[in-house]
Amino acid sequence: MKEIVIISEAAAYRIKEMMVHNGEEGSLLRVSVNGGGCSGLSYGMGFEKEKQEEDIELQQHDIDIIVSKEDASILDGTKIDYKESLMGGGFTIDNPNAIASCGCGSSFRTAKKEGTPESC
Template identity: 40%
Template sequence: MIPTTTPGAAEAKVMTISAFGAEKAQSILAGSGKENAGVRVFIKSGGCSGFQYGMAIDDRELEGDTIVYDRGVKLVVDQASLALLRGSEVDFVENLMGGGFSVNNPNATSSCGCGHSFRTDGANAPEGQGASCGGGGL
């Protein structure tokens, strides 16, 4: 069974999306051509601080996924990423260099300058990782 949270549910704060982030996500999802698609938010090893955020449009719901509906957007988080993303907010940020999605993560104890890579509990980057600062897919 895939855990699902809905507004007002006890787990509704697993992850949220800002109003501006929701507006941008809804526009992207509407143009994706994928029925019942959501924004998959995940963590992978790498980046200058040890972990990187990733995002993708996904119409799959896999075993162990947690589904959160916030501001009309379906957010999908895999079981392995959930612990590192719990309490995070997805946002969309525009600046002079362009715009893109970002994650405001209360679990990150440090991050690199680009904001796509982070570390928790002062841990060092995994062996062989951390050479570059990279971003996600959405």
């Protein structure tokens, strides 16, 4: 079975660091899709203490991940990585379902869901 979200080893290491730094050890990592951004949809990642009834739970690199059933089809096969450069570090998201993304790289749309675009 194909994973909904695939987290690289580098991203997992950074997520675990963030959990410790923010006192969120034992929390769940929620990966979500929100309305907004230049292209209509944007990604969200955050920590939560409890799974909701409509959530799908995954586990990778000893991180418990939750995705809502509504977001699962949009995120299906999405790869999350973490990269360091001279300008700093950040998460990169590669979603095979995105048919367009904006120049700033933080929003996207899919063939099935466009969201509500707003200016960058």
